Amino acid sequence: MIRLNRPSMILQAWLLTCCTLVLASDRMDNVVVKQWGAEEGLPQTSITQIYQTDSHFLYLGTLDGLIQFNGTQFKRVVPENIPNLPNTRISAIHQTEDGTLWAGTQGGGLVGLKDGQATLYNRRQGLAAEVVHCLTGDGEGTLWIGTSGGISRLDLAQRRLFTHGEIAGLTVFTVARDQSRRIWLGTDRGLWYLSNSGIFKKFPIPKEGIESEPIVNHLTPSVRGGLWVATQDYGLLYLPPLQTIPYPEAMPESYIDGIGHWQVADGLRHPTIVHMVEDRNGMIWLAGRGSVICFDGQTFSHLDAKEINVWSLWEDTTGTIWFGTHGGGLYKIVPQPISTLSRDEGLSHDAMMGMVQDSRGTKWFASYGGGLYRYNRNGLKRFTTEDGLSHDIVWTVGEGPAGNIWVATQAALDVFDTDFQPRHDVLHPELPREMTVYLIYRDRRNRMWLGSDSGLYTIDGNQLTHIGHEDGLPGNRVTYLLEDDRNRILLATSGGAAILEGDRLSKITADHGLPHPLARVVFQGPDKRIWVGTYGGGLALLDERDPLQPRAKAVQINKHFPPPTVHWMTLDAEGYLWLSSNTGIYRIRYTDLSQAADNPEIGLEWQSFNRADGMVSEECNGGFYPSAIRDRNQRIWLPTMRGMVSFHPESFAREEKQADLFIEGIEVNNVWYPNSGLDNLTLPAGSRSFFIRFSSLSFSDPGRHRVRYKLDGQDEEWIEDEHVNEVKYTNLKPGHYTFTIQSTSRAGGPKNQEVRIAFEILPFFYETHAFRGLMVLVFLVLAWLAHWVATRRLAAHQKYLADLVARRTREIEQKRLRLEETNQALTVALKERSDLMHMVVHDLKNPISAVSGYSQMMLEEDELEAHNRDIATRIQTSADQMLGMIQELLESEQYETALPKPRLAGEELDTLLRDWTREWIVLANLKRQTVEYESRAKAKVSIDRRRTKEIFDNLVSNAIKFSPPQTKIRVRLEQEEGFALVQVSDQGSGLSSEDMDKLFGKFQRLSAKPTGGEPSSGLGLYIVKQLVELQGGTVWAESINRQGASFFIRLPLLDC
Structure with missing residues (x-):
């Protein structure tokens, strides 16, 4: 608010973007004029009226409907029951004590708005005319309506219209109620007042240089008790308070002479004043042609608004002056204590x-x-x-x-x-x-x-x-x-x-x-x-x-x-x-x-x-x-x-006003509950989507205030937001809730303005405690029935299982008895086979031994002929082969029945293999073959020496047997992590893939054939595998493209 406390104070110059506003001043105190236009979201930029309601919102009457403003956002006011009003050119706004917001239109009559609903009044209801210029209430249940055809009054209790015939046909531009509660009218034919007899009478305005009655554009009651009168081409008048109450039928000349009158010669730039308002400090703000004027009773200070016309003025609850223009949008005058x-x-x-x-x-x-x-x-x-x-x-x-x-x-x-x-x-x-x-x-x-x-x-x-x-x-x-x-x-x-x-x-x-x-x-x-x-x-x-x-x-x-x-x-x-x-x-x-x-x-x-x-x-x-x-x-x-920058500390002496915090209403499942219906609000079951709309109204400086909110029962902490004006909640459970919102200045401090609403969401019948109790009872009954049925079924199932177990036990017992009989028969058969084998072997071994002995004796004769010696040699060889086969057969039989327990002892495998190699070299020399031994470790292992020698004897003899003459048999010892690895390789015809599948089987004949006609029983590798595994080792063979074969023995090292 600009306070002009001395006649010499004039407003400083400021320029705006959309139009040129010049404010002449001889002081450094700044005043800024802030504008809202289409770019700032104003739906219509020609503003005929400005009015602030009890909810602290500003309502703007425009050429295209009624607009609500909360300091930052604009919103059109559209009645739910009559979305398309007969006329949207709003010319007057007023709120009566019952909370109804009234809007006068230019041709559509009078509209009353409350709780989102609209009520229309026109000539059919008794309105003097459907072009409404002004509205005011008397505070006693009556709304006065100035029209292009006279004055009407509406009884708010009975909702009935009355028209005064004595001024029928006059255009009433303004209506006001002064401090003595008298009604005044400004018309196209002068100033009128309501006399004691209830009839409007003309007030004798002094005529200076004019013949006809001046047109009165606006009336403003003064806080001093008088009345300000704004005219067309006749300047500004002030009617001082009349000491005689009620007014006399004829005004005394002394009173008429005391009327104040200011025209161009007194400082006005133009004698026409469209609108005016008196602020809380007694300063008069005037809307003239192309300017806003501030008058302190002696001096006029002009805020020039070139290229635009000012139509309306208003002082809000914070003391800020607003003015609406024709096509230029909405403006407010903001004091700036800091100069630059x-x-x-x-x-x-x-x-x-x-x-x-x-x-x-x-x-x-x-x-x-x-x-x-x-x-x-x-x-x-x-x-x-x-x-x-x-x-x-x-x-x-x-x-x-x-x-x-x-x-x-x-x-x-x-x-x-x-x-x-x-x-x-x-x-x-x-x-x-x-x-x-x-x-x-x-x-x-x-x-x-x-x-x-x-x-x-x-x-x-x-x-x-x-x-x-x-x-x-x-x-x-x-x-x-x-x-x-x-x-x-x-x-x-x-x-x-x-x-x-x-x-x-x-x-x-x-x-x-x-x-x-x-x-x-x-x-x-x-x-x-x-x-x-x-x-x-x-x-x-x-x-x-x-x-x-x-x-x-x-x-x-x-x-x-x-x-x-x-x-x-x-x-x-x-x-x-x-x-x-x-x-x-x-x-x-x-x-x-x-x-x-x-x-x-x-x-x-x-x-x-x-x-x-x-x-x-x-x-x-x-x-x-x-x-x-x-x-x-x-x-x-x-x-x-x-x-x-410069400023005087006293310029900031006024306390900063808190923002007016206001909850507009709640929208629940697309149903709007306005502010007036929020007390003890009970919402129906199924209410799940909530929009709580509120405004933190600070028209002096909206950016200086912030809000925080919390929904008790939902939000654990306060939620702060500077720009939000709507909060959404979804899927709230039935119950009681309290929504609290606080506003505070951006400067900080412990003092907050707080408003809250409480509401209850009703549950569905199935969400009530009674229904839940019934469900618990039903559940208990069903649980008992289920338990009873389950117990019966369990008992029957247990009997079935007992019978099944008894039956299966009998079957298993019968199978066990049959298996014992089979095992006994098999044991007898194996014993008979073993006895038979031993008898056969014994019966074969003695004569073969005798044949071997006789052939040996023959070979010892020096005079034996060469032909006979050759025969004896063959007999000796065949007998030895038969004895070897008999021995292998006995050993195989022994491994099948019961593996002998090895006699393990710590041995250095390198030393043993070196000793055994000397024996293998002798055997290899018979086929002009060589045996090479290579050692890369001592490899101390825990083995049965006799059984281990039998293993390597089998492998080396096989290598000699299946390798051609003049080839090499290699034996190599290596040490891996925790194991000794022995490799025996030959240069024979190698092994096929079919050989690899049956390599360590019993009595298996392989594709490779002995190269010297030696016999092969098919038991050697079988015995090797048994003996290696008996000592905790593993054995396997490798052969690539039939280029010889390699056998590997891996034995665990002895832990030292």
Whole structure:
């Protein structure tokens, strides 16, 4: 809201995008006019009426229907029962005490809206005419309706219309009820009032320069008791309150003479006023042709709206003034307490640095690249290198003891007199002129302090003192200095903070609790506490209980305050502490901050200000001194990355108003339950889809407020959202629920506005406790029946199983007896076979042995003829072969019946194979073959020596037997992980795939044939396999393309 408390106050100039709005002012206080058009979602941009209801929504009457506005979103109001109204050109809006919202149309009569339903009134119901221009209620159950054919009144209780015939045919543009509850009409034929007799009478408006009655466009009751009258081409009138109540039949001349009248000669730019409103401070806002006018009773201030016509005005509950236009959309006038000085006001560069106000009241601003600016009553003037500056990058500026201006640039430290003439005789001759200075300060003793990138310099007359890092300074770059109440020098440096008291220097760094080593500002509060603002670590409070070594404690109230970077701090007259940062300006009551620093659990209220409050940039600058000033008028000036901002702390004195939180209603399964029906809301069974619509109405600044909500019984925690206005829930179970929503300012704080609704979802009959109890009973009965049936079935099944087990037991017993008989018969048969075999072998072995003996004797005769010797040799060979076959047959029989238990002992396999090889070489020589033995390990194994020799004798003899003469038999010993591996290879015809399948079978004949006519019983490999496995080993053979055969024996090594 703009408050014009002095006649000399005029609004400042502002330009809008869609149209040109110019506001003339002689003050720096800003006023912004915000617009909503089609691009912002406004469905129709010609607004004839603006009205705020008890629900705090703004309703807009347009040329195409009624629109609801919650500060951020627009929504058309469409009745459910009459979606297509006879006429959608809305010309009047009013809400009566029964909650009905009435809308007058241009040809469709009167429409009453309540709970989504519409009621129509037109000439058939007694309305004077169907073109309705204005509406108002008297607060006593009557709605007054001004039409193009006179005035009608509606009895809200009986819903009956009455028309006053004495003004029939007049066009009633406006109707109002004053403080004395008298009804006034503004018509195309002057001003009328309702007399004591119940008849409307014409009020005698003084005619100055006109012959006919002026057209009255609008009436506004005054809070002072009078009546404001806006006319067509006749300016503004004010009827003071009449002391005589009721009014006399004829107005006294003294009263007529006291009527106020303002026209063009009094400051109006045009004598026609379309609409008006009196705000809560008694200021009159007028809608003129092409302008909005603010009148304080003496002076008119114009907000020019070129190229558009203003049709309507309204003041909402927050004090904000709104106006609607013809084709230009909706506007609101927003006060901006923060003023700017940027490129638009004459700055050549954006980034501003240090500043100072000198003893003459002139302000000097340093800029990054734009030189130095002087700002006084003569305006803004810029100084650059062309005027004598050593560089156009200026870090800061200060005033010297003689009133000279000291300027710290990128290149050097310059000094100028008041006429900006260079002075080279001021600086101390030993002062390094080309150093970079960030701080210029004159203390109470008239000493000059210079903070630079090489430490701190003090100039006291002719004496120059330097303090650097080598002297205990936390950092060489010194950017801020404060002289406290004890005349101590408090410093902010690139390595921390420092306190200089006489010759003693105390430093406070990260090692002493400072949250960040880069200190930006040092501040002393009214309670003598010392605060340090840092770049990245927020705010810290010094603890000086140990005066020799102070410590710091970080102060963090919540995630939003204080900001990470604090450039500057100051205290205003109201006890508020102001902070600048790269995220805007912050304000907090100092006592609250001091208490919260000791007890973070204390709720803390603070405010932040940024671009939404008029700042040209929210990124303030720091790292130099001064990084802000308070001028002689207590106005605060701050540098930003896009110019200067300034404000008076008193501009923010008003308390921030909480948003009006309002629940519009609930939509359940596509059925809408409006706000008026939410008390004790009971929803039918099957309600599963819920849309809860609400609004956080803050027309002054919607972006400054946020909401959080929670559905008890569903949500475990609060859900925060800045932009939501509708919450959806699905598949809620039957039961009681409470939906709570809270709104709070974006500035933070413990105070929240809260509204809630409670509702119950009824269950289906099968979800009720009675039904569930019945189901439990039925279930128990069914369970008992099922148990009884199952028990009977189980008993029958158990009997069946018992019979089955008895039957199967008998069958098994019978099979066992038959198997025993079979085993006994088999045992007898095997014994008989074994006995028979032994008898046969015995009967064969004796004569064969005798034949062998006789043939041996014959061969021992020296005189035996060669022919006979050959025969004897063959007899001897055949007899030996028969004895060998008999022996193999006996051994095979032994392995079939019972394997002999091996006699295991630890042996070195390499030693045994070397001994046995000598025997095999003798046998091989008979066929001119050679046996080669190769060993790669000792391979100590646990074996039965006799059985193992029998294994290798069989394998080597087979190799000799099936290999042609003059070939090699190879025996190789290797050691694998945990095993000894012996390979016996020959160069015979090898093995076929069919041979491999039956290789270790009993009495198997292979495809390979002995090469020397030796006999083969087919039992050797069978015996080998039995003996190897008997000793825990494995045996297998390999043969590739019938290129000989290799047999492998793997035996486990002996664990040592």
